[in-house]
Amino acid sequence: xxxxxxxxxxxxxxxxxxxxxxxxxxxxxxxxxxxxxxxxxxxxxxxxxxxxxxxxxxxxxxxxxxxxxxxxxxxxxxxxxxxxxxxxxxxxxxxxxxxxxxxxxxxxxxxxxxxxxxxxxxxxxxxxxxxxxxxxxxxxxxxxxxxxxxxxxxxxxxxxxxxxxxxxxxxxxxxxxxxxxxxxxxxxxxxxxxxxxxxxxxxxxxxxxxxxxxxxxxxxxxxxxxxxxxxxxxxxxxxxxxxxxxxxxxxxxxxxxxxxxxxxxxxxxxxxxxxxxxxxxxxxxxxxxxxxxxxxxxxxxxxxxxxxxxxxxxxxxxxxxxxxxxxxxxxxxxxxxxxxxxxxxxxxxxxxxxxxxxxxxxxxxxxxxxxxxxxxxxxxxxxxxxxxxxxxxxxxxxxxxxxxxxxxxxxxxxxxxxxxxxxxxxxxxxxxxxxxxxxxxxxxxxxxxxxxxxxxxxxxxxxxxxxxxxxxxxxxxxxxxxxxxxxxxxxxxxxxxxxxxxxxxxxxxxxxxxxxxxxxxxxxxxxxxxxxxxxxxxxxxxxxxxxxxxxxxxxxxxxxxxxxxxxxxxxxxxxxxxxxxxxxxxxxxxxxxxxxxxxxxxxxxxxxxxxxxxxxxxxxxxxxxxxxxxxxxxxxxxxxxxxxx
Numbered sequence: 204x205x206x207x208x209x210x211x212x213x214x215x216x217x218x219x220x221x222x223x224x225x226x227x228x229x230x231x232x233x234x235x236x237x238x239x240x241x242x243x244x245x246x247x248x249x250x251x252x253x254x255x256x257x258x259x260x261x262x263x264x265x266x267x268x269x270x271x272x273x274x275x276x277x278x279x280x281x282x283x284x285x286x287x288x289x290x291x292x293x294x295x296x297x298x299x300x301x302x303x304x305x306x307x308x309x310x311x312x313x314x315x316x317x318x319x320x321x322x323x324x325x326x327x328x329x330x331x332x333x334x335x336x337x338x339x340x341x342x343x344x345x346x347x348x349x350x351x352x353x354x355x356x357x358x359x360x361x362x363x364x365x366x367x368x369x370x371x372x373x374x375x376x377x378x379x380x381x382x383x384x385x386x387x388x389x390x391x392x393x394x395x396x397x398x399x400x401x402x403x404x405x406x407x408x409x410x411x412x413x414x415x416x417x418x419x420x421x422x423x424x425x426x427x428x429x430x431x432x433x434x435x436x437x438x439x440x441x442x443x444x445x446x447x448x449x450x451x452x453x454x455x456x457x458x459x460x461x462x463x464x465x466x467x468x469x470x471x472x473x474x475x476x477x478x479x480x481x482x483x484x485x486x487x488x489x490x491x492x493x494x495x496x497x498x499x500x501x502x503x504x505x506x507x508x509x510x511x512x513x514x515x516x517x518x519x520x521x522x523x524x525x526x527x528x529x530x531x532x533x534x535x536x537x538x539x540x541x542x543x544x545x546x547x548x549x550x551x552x553x554x555x556x557x558x559x560x561x562x563x564x565x566x567x568x569x570x571x572x573x574x575x576x577x578x579x580x581x582x583x584x585x586x587x588x589x590x591x592x593x594x595x596x597x598x599x600x601x602x603x604x605x606x607x608x609x610x611x612x613x614x615x616x617x618x619x620x621x622x623x624x625x626x627x628x629x630x631x632x633x634x635x636x637x638x639x640x641x642x643x644x645x646x647x648x649x650x651x652x653x654x655x656x657x658x659x660x661x662x663x664x665x666x667x668x669x670x671x672x673x674x675x676x677x678x679x680x681x682x683x684x685x686x687x688x689x690x691x692x693x694x695x696x697x698x699x700x701x702x703x704x705x706x707x708x709x710x711x712x713x714x715x716x717x718x719x720x721x722x723x724x725x726x727x728x729x730x731x732x733x734x735x736x737x738x739x740x741x742x743x744x745x746x747x748x749x750x751x752x753x754x755x756x757x758x759x760x761x762x763x764x765x766x767x768x769x770x771x772x773x774x775x776x777x778x779x780x781x782x783x784x785x786x787x788x789x790x791x792x793x794x795x796x797x798x799x800x801x802x803x804x805x806x807x808x809x810x811x812x813x814x815x816x817x818x819x820x821x822x823x824x825x826x827x828x829x830x831x832x833x834x835x836x837x838x839x840x841x842x843x844x845x846x847x848x
Contacts, residue, residue: 262568263301263561268309271297275560282538289542289552296556300564303462303557312553319551327463333547337459337525338468340518342475344411344452347514349479350486351418351445352609353637354511355383355438357487357616357630361504366431376748378431383613384744385438386445391738394446395730401447407455407528410447412519418444419515426509444515450733453713458528459548461558469717470648473710477644479514480612481637486510487616488630530562538563569723579724583731588793592719593728595778595793599660599712600732602770604739606667606708607763610747611636611697621756622693623682632694639698643705650706655782656715660774663707668767670700675760712736718781719789775808776801795826 263271275297279290298309299320306312306320322329330338359379363369368378401410421441428434453469460468486507493503526548532541541562545555583589611618615636619629650659674696680689712732720728751759779792779800795803803826813819 261301262564263297266301268298268301271301275556278538278560278563279556284539284542289556292552292556293560295553296558297560299553299557300561316551316553319554323461323463323554327461330461330464331548331550333526334460334549336521337456337548340411340522340525341452341456341468342471342478343514343518344415344448345472345475346479346482347415347418347511347518348445348449349476349481350483350511350514351386351422351441351479353480353483353612354422354486354507356483356613356633357491358504358507359383360616360620360626360629361501362434365429365501365504366434368431371752373749373752376752377745379748380745382431382434382438383747384741385435386442387737387741387744389439389442390446390449391734391741394442394444395450395734395737396446397443398447398450398730402451402454402531406531407451407458408522408525410451411455412522414444414446414448414451415515415518415522416444417441418448419512419519422512422515423509426505446737450730455528458530458562459526461549461554467648470651470710470714473647473713474641474644477637477641477705477709481634481641482514483511484630484634484637488627488634491627491630529559530566533559533562533566579727583720583724583727587796588790589721589724589728591777591779591793591795591797592721593731594797596712596716596719596728596732597735598770598773598777599708599715600735601739602664602766602773603708603712603736604743605763605766606664606704606770607671607743607760607766608700608704608708609740609743610759610763611700612640613744614747615697618697618756619690619693622678622690623686624690628690632697635694636697636701639701640705640709643702644709647706647710651710651714652782655780656711657774657778657780657782659707659711660778661771663703664767664771664774666703667700667708668764668771670696670703671760671764671767674700675757675764678756678760715778715781719793721790775804777804800826 266274272294275293275295276290278297279285279293284290284293295309295312295316299306303320304324306317312320359382363375363379366378368375398410401413405413418441421437421444424437424440425434428437453472456468456472457465490503490506490510493506495502499505526544527540529541529545529548532538532544538559542555542559545559546552549555549558583593615633616626616629619632620626624632654662674693677689677692677696680692682689716729716732717725747759750762754762777797777800779795781789781792784792803824806824810821810823813821814823
């Protein structure tokens with residue numbers, strides 16, 4: 204990723220096409236520095252980062268199989284891992300770790316091992332029983348989070364009256380918003396930042412166990428409160444259960460699953476969270492008609508709030524039947540335990556040895572890179588490539604909330620009541636939204652890698668805007684003379700919004716953020732992304748009741764519909780496509796100066812108009828060039844003399 208627009212003395216015949224835009228970024232600044240000297244120093248820094256990224260992408264690339272066998276055996280002996288059979292597994296596993304798909308080129312594998320390695324790619328969902336238990340665990344954890352978020356949707360219809368905050372005055376609207384948003388306030392400022400210390404102290408399983416205990420206790424606590432401030436405290440405490448869990452479970456899934464299903468399983472976090480959201484609506488509807496017993500006022504909403512504890516209790520009961528993350532064991536220098544854990548998650552020892560050895564080399568490389576680069580937080584801000592990735596990530600995370608989806612998730616029952624639904628019909632309509640949200644999250648596993656992240660957002664943002672405008676303007680329909688039309692249009696607008704949100708702004712933000720950052724700062728980038736989405740979740744939740752009162756329902760929906768239009772142009776101008784790109788290609792994509800990409804995005808508008816509306820044949824503009832001179836390739840990491848990766 205050179206920073207000058209022509210070949211320099213530090214590269215041999217490097218094609219200038221790849222970096223043709225960079226002079227516009229650097230020529231504007233620091234004119235007192237002689238240009239040749241500036242080009243050389245910048246190129247050296249960028250080449251160092253590029254080498255680090257390439258090494259992190261595959262630390263074993265370019266090493267002969269004979270040398271890899273020696274390295275694997277030395278690792279097993281150094282950490283006293285198993286017997287001769289295990290040492291042999293590490294010899295072959297180290298070779299496999301270089302490129303798992305080229306298992307046929309590894310000599311000395313048994314017929315059974317070859318069959319297992321082949322089946323890993325031809326039947327990728329054929330996994331050991333323990334692996335399926337891990338998958339079930341991660342799915343239930345996602346459902347816990349979704350249910351924690353939405354049981355309040357129906358319960359607030361009742362506790363607002365009991366707490367004396369059911370009016371339209373500013374005190375009532377702000378307190379209603381505060382109670383809804385309390386967990387996300389905790390997540391943004393406390394919960395997310397407990398992820399690292401919890402994981403360091405208790406491991407992945409321990410963190411999942413503790414956060415589900417917090418969730419269960421907080422949900423149970425919510426069923427016994429009698430004042431708004433007591434409800435606020437219990438729901439704030441719930442944020443400690445939501446925040447660290449939302450960051451830890453995807454990490455645990457990624458560290459235990461084989462590469463062939465890793466992306467699909469991590470993607471399913473969004474789908475099963477949507478399933479949990481639907482369960483929250485099911486609970487609200489199921490307990491709606493529970494009558495008060497003697498001495499208990501509001502038994503129905505109390506059971507609704509407490510019911511979210513049951514999925515968390517299921518996780519608590521069986522989380523320790525799953526193995527601990529091998530990578531966590533390695534971070535504690537317990538390599539033998541890491542290998543034992545991995546053996547339970549793979550069919551053959553050679554598979555376990557392959558994945559354990561690759562984790563080990565990657566951890567060693569990460570430590571070297573961290574020492575080389577210094578403070579990763581400064582790298583996140585100071586390096587233009589990283590800064591552009593951060594801008595793009597923050598845009599999608601901010602818009603995941605300000606597209607307005609959680610207004611519906613948390614307040615849909617009240618919205619339907621305002622549309623003159625009956626209470627039971629409002630809860631039923633909310634359940635309908637939950638079902639739509641979940642069902643249309645399922646195909647997102649396919650569409651996100653087929654249509655691309657940027658294209659999905661550019662398609663769904665205008666549609667989400669249209670459907671929010673439609674929903675808001677439906678409240679202009681007279682309730683007394685056209686009651687059926689009014690409630691039908693409100694429900695239709697909300698359901699259609701859910702249809703287009705689920706495959707777009709639902710799964711894209713976390714997927715995009717995870718791949719936009721270079722590997723050596725990815726954990727810090729993801730921490731920032733997670734904190735961002737929880738903070739703006741809090742902002743949206745606390746402001747909606749007051750916004751609705753100040754703007755009217757029509758104006759409040761129009762407010763978020765307008766943000767979707769803004770989101771469309773933010774994506775168009777500042778969000779490069781990342782689908783299917785290698786680390787080197789991502790470096791190129793994020794090397795394009797921001798104003799150049801913004802101008803390119805705006806030039807796409809007439810192209811789309813001509814191509815897809817007027818059906819004219821026109822060639823799209825190419826912003827990126829992928830040709831690269833062979834001399835400039837990073838031979839130390841990318842070249843395999845034996846024809847490997």
